[in-house]
Amino acid sequence: MKAIVINRHGGPEVLEPADLPPPQPKQGETLVRILAAAANPADGKWRAGLFESFAPVGFPHVLGYDVAGEVIGGEGFAPGARVFGMLDPFRKGGYAEQVAVAADHLAPVPDGLDLPTAAAIPTAGLTGLQMVERGLDLQAGQRLMLTGALGAVGRFALFAAKERGVHVTAAVRAAHVEAVRALGADDVIALGKEDWSGASFDHVIDTVGGEAVGALCRHLKPGGRVLTAATTPIPSDELPSAPEFFAVVPSGPDAVRLGAAVAQGRIAVPIARILPLDQAAEAQRLVDAGGLNGKVILTN
Structure with missing residues (x-):
């Protein structure tokens, strides 16, 4: 072949x-x-x-x-x-x-x-879905900081979090603020341009890495976790929780759910x-x- x-x-x-x-x-x-x-x-x-x-x-x-x-x-x-x-x-x-x-x-x-x-769909979709469901088991009413929410992984994490009733603050490049707001993020800030002044986050899902993400992670509640799918390290000095790299696993049943959501127009x-x-x-x-x-x- x-x-x-x-x-x-x-x-x-x-x-x-x-x-x-x-x-x-x-x-x-x-x-x-x-x-x-x-x-x-x-x-x-x-x-x-x-x-x-x-x-x-x-x-x-x-x-x-x-x-x-x-x-x-x-x-x-x-x-x-x-x-x-x-x-x-x-x-x-x-x-x-x-x-x-x-x-x-x-x-x-x-x-x-x-x-x-x-x-x-598969790798990006499974990563975003599994970070929300398997990694953090997010629950309705919790507050999540999500970086790179318009990217391939981030948009699936945003979708999965909103399906569970999570309050999502999305951090994206300034040019993407309005686009990610249209996808359903509750709050949006320009990554690297704005700090966060609202309520602390229960958890952070990161798809970007780097110092700007590290600055936002300082707003994590005690006991909260930082899951990252980025290979760019997040500086962990003075953070409430050390970042944890998340490894996706292939899953037919998860892919079934993602395929249905895309086919039904619930996520692009x-x-x-x-x-x-x-x-x-x-x-x-x-x-x-x-x-x-x-x-x-x-x-x-």
Whole structure:
């Protein structure tokens, strides 16, 4: 099968085409023909070797967490079924024509949802949802500070928090204040431009990292927690609670809920660019540069 692989760490230029043996599904796995895959910021970090010290990869290595496509065979779904989901973050394999994935990591694509949009949901959606539900188990009436609420992860965290009746203060770039208010944030401040003068927060969910986030975390109540999905550290000096990195896990049942919410129009998933798989290097250049305000999708 055709795939895009890395044979060494480096910039986007190390991505190259390869012809690999098709995967053979094991017990409990589904074989999927990949028709759309998302390029995520984490892909570039794996490519650059950022995680090499604790999670080395063998070469050639196929990047890509998020896929949508049609079932070829294996277990869990009938051949031809449209499915989407997050792959194992250590195995990956999305930048290819086929992948074998644990059946319980997949969800059916809802009627009316196109495959590029389905591929844009899993990692970002699961991270935002799970930070709210599994990480903090937020409850109605609690006050949450959410940074980067207009980003891929942040908008799902905002959605999940509001579904639970949480009061959300969103910290975003000044240019995004009105956009995130329209998504349902209760209060909005310009990150790095404004401090917070209102009530203290029960918890913080961060998708940005850095000193400006650290300044806002000083408004955390005693006993509150700071969950972050950012690889940029938050300075922890004088904070009521040390930041904790949150690791998302693939989940078919969670993906079912997210897919339904997107298909029903309850949350939007912006797509910035759709490129063919052989332009994976360009996709990663775009994602690495940031500022897209939408996902980059690769199609077969």
